[in-house]
Amino acid sequence: MLEQYWPILLAALVGFAITTQASFNTLLSRHIGSAEMGFAIHLVGITLILIVLLLGFGRGDWSKWSQAPWYAYLGGALGVFIVLSIPFVLTKIGTSVGFAAILAAQLVMAAVVDQWGLFGFASNPITPTRAIGLLLLIAGVILASRQ
Numbered sequence: 001m002l003e004q005y006w007p008i009l010l011a012a013l014v015g016f017a018i019t020t021q022a023s024f025n026t027l028l029s030r031h032i033g034s035a036e037m038g039f040a041i042h043l044v045g046i047t048l049i050l051i052v053l054l055l056g057f058g059r060g061d062w063s064k065w066s067q068a069p070w071y072a073y074l075g076g077a078l079g080v081f082i083v084l085s086i087p088f089v090l091t092k093i094g095t096s097v098g099f100a101a102i103l104a105a106q107l108v109m110a111a112v113v114d115q116w117g118l119f120g121f122a123s124n125p126i127t128p129t130r131a132i133g134l135l136l137l138i139a140g141v142i143l144a145s146r147q
Helices: 002-032 034-054 062-067 070-093 095-116 128-145
Strands: none
Touching: 002 034, 002 070, 002 095, 034 070, 070 095, 095 128
16 A cells, blocks of 8 residues: 555655755755755765765666756756745745645646657657646635735
């Protein structure tokens, strides 16, 4: 049973971690500046992943580096954009409204990826029920942002 629910539990833990990370990043950016915070957290991240690789936990194949599509490497650039943008968003509109907007946008983008099978994912067309759910999420963000 744990095997069945483990991915959901892990996803929930990731959700908690994302909110906590963004809060820490916002706090750090207030103290040292946004670009400096971005550099500092990426330095910590690269140090930790280097340790993981040096300990032999990497199971990939570096020889296939050039076989990935060029846009697969844009995750790093998007990461910098995300890390620098979230503290601004949270400072301006608050954590709950900020993350409501981020989460709604993530789910809309996930539905777009599913609909057309982008980036190598299988196509999973949007149903009317899913479309209504997405619209309700967007409405929730609008309602949550009202004072």
